[in-house]
Amino acid sequence: MSIKVTNLTKYYGNYLAVDDISFEAKKGEILGFLGPNGAGKSTTMKIITTYLPPTSGSVEVDGFDVEDKSLEVRKKLGYLPELNPLYYDMIVTDYLEFIAKLDGVPRGEIKKRRDDMIRVCGLESVKHKDIGTLSKGFKQRVGLAQAMINNPDVLILDEPTSGLDPNQIIEIRNLIKKLGKEKTVILSTHILSEVTATCNRVIIINKGKIVADGTPQELQSKSKGQSIVTLEVKNNCDKNALLGSLKEIRSVNKVDFVKDTGDSFIFNIYGNHGIDLREVISGKVMLNKAIVLSMQAKQSSLEDIFRELTK
Amino acid sequence: MNTQNIKTIFSKELKSYFNSPIAYIVMIVFMAISGFLFSMSFFQINIASMREFFGSFFIQLVLFVVFIPAITMRTFSEEKKQGTLELLLTKPVTDIELILGKYLSALTLIVITLSPTVLYFIIIKMIGPIAFWPFVTSLVGYILMSAFFIGIGIFVSSLTENQIIAFIISVLISLFFFLLGKLLIVFPVSVVSIFEYITTDYHLSNISRGVIDTRVLIYYFSMIFFTLFLTKVSLESRKW
Incomplete structure (x- = not known):
């Protein structure tokens, strides 16, 4: 030692x-x-x-x-x-x-x-x-x-x-x-x-x-952190209906509408740590007949852990 | 105690004195002043003696009260300011080795500064009769005095990160010890003998008569030991 x-x-x-x-x-x-x-x-x-x-x-x-x-x-x-x-x-x-x-x-x-x-x-x-x-x-x-x-x-x-x-x-x-x-x-x-x-x-x-x-x-x-999925869909769909159905997903804690870029909507979807939400999300998006432009999953990083522990 | 460590610190310090202008300024100015005083007494009074020279109030004041604090002011204060003290004290070197290395290098610089006086002695010797022992003891007295004032300077330098403050405080402390002897006449007779013993001046004038008695040596060595001990305590104060 x-x-x-x-x-x-x-x-x-x-x-x-x-x-x-x-x-x-x-x-x-x-x-x-x-x-x-x-x-x-x-x-x-x-x-x-x-x-x-x-x-x-x-x-x-x-x-x-x-x-x-x-x-x-x-x-x-x-x-x-x-x-x-x-x-x-x-x-x-x-x-x-x-x-x-x-x-x-x-x-x-x-x-x-x-x-x-x-x-x-x-x-x-x-x-x-x-x-x-x-x-x-x-x-x-x-x-x-x-x-x-x-x-x-x-x-x-x-x-x-x-x-x-x-x-x-x-x-x-x-x-x-x-x-x-x-x-x-x-x-x-x-x-x-x-x-x-x-x-x-x-x-x-x-x-x-x-x-x-x-x-x-x-x-x-x-870490007690959570997984975050950033979703971008084309704006030819019903925003509120999509928001509603995303919120229905069981392991989703929160859905934020981030912004309307003019031709697309961006959402942040927060789920429990360690769960990949992308599959269920893409299902919901299809049900709403929306078109996915991009989707990114993020696990909480060391930065998040650091901030969480030293607040 | 590891003498190799003392030697390493000693030669690094001595080199850094000669890497900066301070050593040259002190040596040249001392040589100029002492040369002037030497030739004045030599040619004007016309006596083959160095008594006037060594007894000069001015030269003692400049050497002990100005030059020595100028040499010692950065000893520890600069190390503290730059953080290099932490570097040194986490090497396998004890505080004592560090202090002694630095102390001996400052003392060596002063001995080098005083060395031209040997030349003056030789010049007088060639012309007229001059007693050998009073010269040697006077020189020894100067070195002992320097050794004491260097101790004060190094101790004060260990107290502060600011070398200017270190300089001013050691000038004041040195001045106190130095002037106390000159001011003895104003004190009542009953206390004179006490003050006499703690003033450097009294011992120096005893020595320059050509006699080094043990009381004088005890005085200087205990004062030197005391200042080095205080320096060690001051370095250790980081741990309090």
Whole structure:
């Protein structure tokens, strides 16, 4: 078990930032921390990385307690803090060597690790530049290189893809996925598609509490959300009669008339979660002698679940 | 304690002093002022001694009360502001190693700044008789004084994210310790001996006579230890 968080609680003064959370993360897991701003994601990460002590509860990394065996824990960790702090007056290669030395990388391997990270993170073209002059995307990559330079068992990444362009985001996600096979990765994010794209497990935190824990697929199926069908029919039919007969369908909860586009009517039909309404709907439409122009079914997405859980 | 970590922090800090203008400004201005004062006393008073030089109120004021706070002001405040302190404190490095690495690099910069005085000594030596020990002890006294004021500067820097505030507060604290000695004459005799012991000036003037007694060393080392201890407490305050 790589990371074991047990009944973790953290107060800042009187403010409760993390409220009695427990979870575990294994090797090979990429765990996504999802939650609105101020939910306690960064605080949890700061505690796992030994920067802040818990108010109560315990955190173990590879069996070492973050308070009693702080230095041991730090040796196992790679950490990319929120906002990616860097020394802007250092050049990239010097910075990575400095970090490698602090991380206790053996003397003979420092240059090799540095060059590996430059290659893996695509820093070849900027390696002799001052960090302060780099673009945000390159700075983010330097931050990631810094976190991984000691080849840690556990990677804690606080918003790893913030400030990157779409191409870089995909590169970094692929990198994280590759690393995730042999390490434990915890990453926090606001971007919901990132979780579906990268993580094999999601923990949603709200107001310091865990409100959901599972694979992205599990969360979607557990959701209390509903299925929505958007129906567009030609306007040569009786709108009210169609509306009436759609409402008669048993598993339909609600039918909204959205608009009259001039040559078609658009309806939103809401049904229970997990039921595909399209077949019955097309039957009803035919009974009303209307002509279907389009019909789309939507299951509730991670966005819906997120909104539902963190309202 | 891992000396390798101290060394890593030390050389990174020293490099960053020389990457910024601050080290050059301090060294050049100190050399200009000290060179001027040295030649003034040397040619005008016509005595082969460095007593006037080391005893100069002006040079002490500039070095201990202005230059040292200027060197130390960013030590921790900048790390706090940029968030790099979180980065350092989540590496396998203890607070003490971090503080000592930074402290020793600032002290080294001051020793480098003071090194031209050796040249002045050699010049006088070539021309006239000059006592060796008072020069050495005066230099040691200056280094001990610097070591104390650097401790104050680093501690104050750990209290705030703003280096300008760090500078102003350490100037004020340093000025207090520095001027207290100069103002001793206005205090009643009964309290003078107490104040005397906590002022840096009293110890410095004792040292420059060519004698380093253990009381002086105890004074400086305990003050240095105290400031470093306060810095450690201040870094740990994030955990409260």
